[in-house]
Amino acid sequence: QITLKESGPTLVKPTQTLTLTCTFSGFSLSTSGVGVGWIRQPPGKALEWLALIYWNDDKRYSPSLKSRLTITKDTSKNQVVLTMTNMDPVDTATYYCARFSTSTYYYYGMDVWGQGTTVTVSS
């Protein structure tokens, strides 16, 4: 069974750095084609992709947030960590991590998601 679970602070102050951890089981982030993505959803709003990391440690970021985001993985611990600097109240959202897989010229979707973790940015 594949599971992912997000963890991190529920409340951060403006200007602080947010660190979220996605701990997963049931798959390996060393397997070719596999990746983990971070997605957030402000209350009542749409999904917004933030960052992704591939099995080969290739990393990509949302162009609008690139300067504030860092994604890393620890394959031995089955974890993916996202940091977001300079937090602002508009960053209040539920943050999800999700597994996805790709092959040459094909994308199989984000097939397993974590339950999400709610982060509030307030002083």
Add this chain to the structure above:
Amino acid sequence: EIVLTQSPGTLSLSPGERATLSCRASQSVSSSYLAWYQQKPGQAPRLLIYGASSRATGIPDRFSGSGSGTDFTLTISRLEPEDFAVYYCQQYGSSPPIFTFGPGTKVDIK
């Protein structure tokens, strides 16, 4: 950067009716890179369709996807009570590899 637009914003239908949801891309998208998700209140999204038309594991056959180029469609042939939810399309851009989500279509009970 590709922008996805979904229409309508809200679709009010009755159980048993057919739902047709549209996802339009600002430029051509490979159908291999187009997915659909369902999200219910308080839950994480669930993958329905990938590759524009392939159903994910466990997804009932009343859900179907189609389309190519800039226009994609998710069809629910006969709405069940559990299908009332928000639906998002998503594009995977391979060069550079990034994800884009549409704004969503809410299917609610008429």
